[in-house]
Amino acid sequence: MRDVAIIGVKNTKYGELWNRSLRQLVVEAGIGAIEDAGVSGKDIDALYVGNMSGGRFIEQEHIGALIADYSGLSKNLHVPATRVEAACASGGLALRQGIMNVASGYGDIVVAAGAEKMTDICSSEASSALAAAADREWEGMAGATFPGLYAMIATLHMHKYGTTSEQLAEVAVKNHRNGAHNPIAQYKNQITVEQVLNSVMVADPLHIFDCSPITDGASALVLVPAEEAHKYTDTPIYIRATAQASDTIALHDRRDITTLDATVVAGKRAYEMAKMGPEDIDLVEVHDCFTIAELCAIEDLGFAEKGKGGIVTAEGETAIGGRIPVNTSGGLKACGHPVGATGIKQAVEIVTQLRGEAGGRQVDGAECGMTHNVGGSGATAAVHILSRDR
Amino acid sequence: MSVPRFWRSLGSRYNLEGTHCTECGEYYYPPRDTCVNCRRLGKIESYKFKGTGEIITYTIIHTAAEGFEEQTPYALAIIKLDEGPSLTAQIVGNPKEVYIGMRVKPVFRKLGEDGERGMIYYGTKFVPAEA
Numbered sequence: 001m002r003d004v005a006i007i008g009v010k011n012t013k014y015g016e017l018w019n020r021s022l023r024q025l026v027v028e029a030g031i032g033a034i035e036d037a038g039v040s041g042k043d044i045d046a047l048y049v050g051n052m053s054g055g056r057f058i059e060q061e062h063i064g065a066l067i068a069d070y071s072g073l074s075k076n077l078h079v080p081a082t083r084v085e086a087a088c089a090s091g092g093l094a095l096r097q098g099i100m101n102v103a104s105g106y107g108d109i110v111v112a113a114g115a116e117k118m119t120d121i122c123s124s125e126a127s128s129a130l131a132a133a134a135d136r137e138w139e140g141m142a143g144a145t146f147p148g149l150y151a152m153i154a155t156l157h158m159h160k161y162g163t164t165s166e167q168l169a170e171v172a173v174k175n176h177r178n179g180a181h182n183p184i185a186q187y188k189n190q191i192t193v194e195q196v197l198n199s200v201m202v203a204d205p206l207h208i209f210d211c212s213p214i215t216d217g218a219s220a221l222v223l224v225p226a227e228e229a230h231k232y233t234d235t236p237i238y239i240r241a242t243a244q245a246s247d248t249i250a251l252h253d254r255r256d257i258t259t260l261d262a263t264v265v266a267g268k269r270a271y272e273m274a275k276m277g278p279e280d281i282d283l284v285e286v287h288d289c290f291t292i293a294e295l296c297a298i299e300d301l302g303f304a305e306k307g308k309g310g311i312v313t314a315e316g317e318t319a320i321g322g323r324i325p326v327n328t329s330g331g332l333k334a335c336g337h338p339v340g341a342t343g344i345k346q347a348v349e350i351v352t353q354l355r356g357e358a359g360g361r362q363v364d365g366a367e368c369g370m371t372h373n374v375g376g377s378g379a380t381a382a383v384h385i386l387s388r389d390r
Numbered sequence: 391m392s393v394p395r396f397w398r399s400l401g402s403r404y405n406l407e408g409t410h411c412t413e414c415g416e417y418y419y420p421p422r423d424t425c426v427n428c429r430r431l432g433k434i435e436s437y438k439f440k441g442t443g444e445i446i447t448y449t450i451i452h453t454a455a456e457g458f459e460e461q462t463p464y465a466l467a468i469i470k471l472d473e474g475p476s477l478t479a480q481i482v483g484n485p486k487e488v489y490i491g492m493r494v495k496p497v498f499r500k501l502g503e504d505g506e507r508g509m510i511y512y513g514t515k516f517v518p519a520e521a
Contacts (some may be wrong), residue, residue, distance in 0.1 A: 128456045138400065138420045141511065142478045143451065143458045148466050151449035159447070159490050203466075205451040250420075252468045252476040257447055354474060 003226035004028045004102045004390060005236035008037025009348040014217035014336035015186040020060055022325035023070040025218035029341075030071050030113055037222035038232050041073055045107030047081040048097045050090030050114035051340035054083075056129035060115050067113070087133030088289060090114060091219070091343025092244075092382030099384075102223045114345070115218035116338035126214050130339070132217055133376040135250040145213055147290065147384030149251050149377045151203035154292040158205065160307065163295065167310030169196035171291035172209050172333050173320055179330020181360035186215055186336030193369050210291040215336030219344035237351045240368070243269035251377045258307075260378035262301040269322045270370070271302075278302035281298040281385070282366040283353055284316070284324065285346035287374035288331040293316075293382040297372055298326060301383070320361055328353060328361045343373035343382060350381070350386045396511055403513035406496055408475065410437035417473040421504055441496040443471040452487045457502035469494055469516060480515045487518075495519040 001149055010032025012025050019278035026049065034041065034121040037191030051063045060066065068074045084094040091114030118126050131140050141381035157163045173193055179185035229236030248254055255261055271277055278301065286297035295309030303324045304312040312318060318326035329335045329349040333341060350369035352358050368387040374380065395487070399420075401407045408419030411432040416425060419439055425432025448467035451458070465485035470476045482486050482497060494516040502509040 085506065124456055127453075131455055137395065139478045140455065141396075141464055143453045143461070143464060143480050143502065144478055145453065147453070148449050148451050151451075152447045152466070152468055155449055155460060156490070166508070181425060200452070201450075202453045204452070206449075252478045257468065287402035 001103045002105060003061065003269070004099050004191050004223055004237070005226045005229035006221050006347065006351050006386070007224055007229055007232040007236050008033045008035070008222035009220070010036055011038035011184045011219045011345055011348050012217050013339060014184050016119045016214050017216040018119060020216065022054065022060065022115055023066060023205060025117065025216060026067050026113055026115040027070050029115070029218040029220040030067070030111060033111065033220035033222050034040070039109055039222060041071070041107045044079055044111055046082055046098070046101050046110045047073060047079055048094040048110070048112045049081065049213050050084050050092070050343055052085060052087050052090045052116060053129045053132065053339070056132070057126070058120050067115070071130045072174050080263045086380045087375035088287070088337070088339045088380050089343060089373045089375030089380040090340040091345070092371065092384070093343065093380070095221070095343055095347055095384065096242045096244055096382055098223050102225055108225060108228065110223045111220055112223060112344060113220035114341035114343055116150050116340040117216050118214045118338060119216050121388035123214060127345045142359070145203060147203040147206050149199045150290040150292050151206045152251065153257055153296065154205050157292060157295065160258060163307070164309040165197060166193055167314050168210055168291040168295070169193040170206070171288060171294045173289060174313065175327050175331040175333040178320060178328050178361050179334025182330050182335055185330040185334055186213055187330070187334045206290055206292070212289045212332035212337040215338040217341050217345070219335055219341045219348050221344060221347055235355050235388070237284065237354050237386050237388065238390045240387045241270040241273035241383070243267070243273060243383045245381050247379050249376065254378070258296065260296055260300050260374065260381060262378050262381035263297060263372065263374065266381040266383040267301045267372070270385050274385045275386065276368070279367055281324065281370045282368050283288055283328055283350070283363045284370040284372065285329060285331070285349050286326055286372040288327055288333050288340070289337060291376070293333065293374065294326065295379065301370070301372060320363060322378070325363050328358065328363060343371070346371035346373060347384060347386065354386060354388050393509060396413045404498065406439040406441050406514060408437050408439055409434050418475055419471060419477050439471050439473055441471070443469045443494055445488065445490055445492045445494060446470050446476065447483070447490060448481065448488050457504060467516070482515050482517045491517040
């Protein structure tokens with residue numbers, strides 16, 4: 001197996017982009033990434049794109065072919081293009097497929113992208129499409145919504161560990177503070193704990209400000225073998241680990257409702273592959289689709305003791321300048337969550353940070369970062385470790 | 391939800407019929423044809439659950455899924471049946487009276503509907519089990 005490096009990255013603006021189509025967004029991200037990498041379209045050996053639900057959101061399937069075509073990679077070059085789907089973890093799995101392609105020797109220059117166009121349908125239809133990431137027959141048919149599933153995690157987390165609504169709100173406040181420094185973020189406004197607690201209740205105990213938004217956006221990056229990386233850039237970022245794990249599709253079948261075992265196992269596999277531990281990670285992008293999800297993530301990845309995620313967050317340990325900065329991009333909450341793109345965006349953020357190009361949200365001296373992308377209520381998790389050192 | 395998909399699981403929905411692996415003793419609701427522990431070596435038979443169980447966590451849904459808009463606010467819970475497996479279901483009654491550890495029993499109720507003129511789905515919800 002060959003080591004793999006990232007040599008180019010690009011995010012589009014994230015937000016309600018009513019005047020942009022899926023294909024426009026992903027082409028902007030893809031061309032931006034290959035320009036950043038300094039490679040040519042004719043050199044690309046393969047393209048992977050994470051996309052959760054083109055069929056439901058824009059009534060378009062066959063997203064791989066569409067994107068290759070409108071990127072100019074089909075008619076003359078016939079570059080193989082593959083769509084990857086694992087609900088909200090589609091992007092993380094597209095990244096992993098790209099890494100495995102290069103690592104195996106099949107391809108030398110591979111693009112991994114993610115894209116979702118979510119605002120062409122009304123929000124109740126979008127919620128219904130997202131709920132398809134859970135067990136439609138045995139959760140959805142009972143009246144479960146996605147916020148409802150995470151709310152049940154939150155209720156039990158509060159009951160078992162004493163986590164409070166204020167601590168959950170602190171996650172949203174921090175992520176908005178970070179997002180304010182991210183030019184692509186959907187929300188750049190700062191919010192307060194009181195605003196979160198006074199916002200509309202969606203699924204008790206989760207308020208609307210505990211939830212990530214519906215977003216349009218695309219992200220892309222370029223992968224090459226590590227030994228070639230310095231031909232293209234002075235600051236390649238190396239993939240030190242790629243890991244993935246699955247768990248039961250329904251929340252009710254989990255070993256422990258407040259632990260995402262897929263996260264625990266993917267994290268453990270990633271730490272083993274990189275020969276690292278949580279103490280070696282300088283910053284992490286976790287899957288904060290809801291505030292409670294960030295608390296579970298930092299606990300399950302070993303950045304906080306189980307049950308202490310809320311306390312650690314309220315004490316500022318996960319803020320920029322804290323012990324382990326979490327979601328410097330603004331996370332899913334403030335940067336936005338175009339579901340299929342998120343896993344790629346997380347890697348783009350870590351690359352930007354490790355290059356020292358993150359501006360007002362820069363983590364000083366960042367050498368090593370992690371991404372954590374979840375599908376559904378935790379049936380899929382993908383964890384990657386990226387580093388300046390090979 | 392499509393009619394055939396719903397129809398296939400009517401027995402399970404109305405009667406809490408699940409499955410049981412006689413090889414390892416594990417009970418499954420919703421039903422599974424393949425045992426998680428024994429996989430293809432398991433011996434699966436159908437099993438009708440008593441239906442009694444305990445709420446292990448819950449939420450009160452204020453923004454409903456499509457087809458459930460008329461019912462808000464409603465309590466949704468994960469219930470651990472006495473035989474072992476857990477399921478997701480609504481709790482009938484005042485959502486504010488639901489708590490972790492509450493004993494519940496099943497009732498036959500309307501679950502949801504496909505719009506005003508569409509199919510109505512029936513199935514199992516739960517109510518407090520106190521005497």
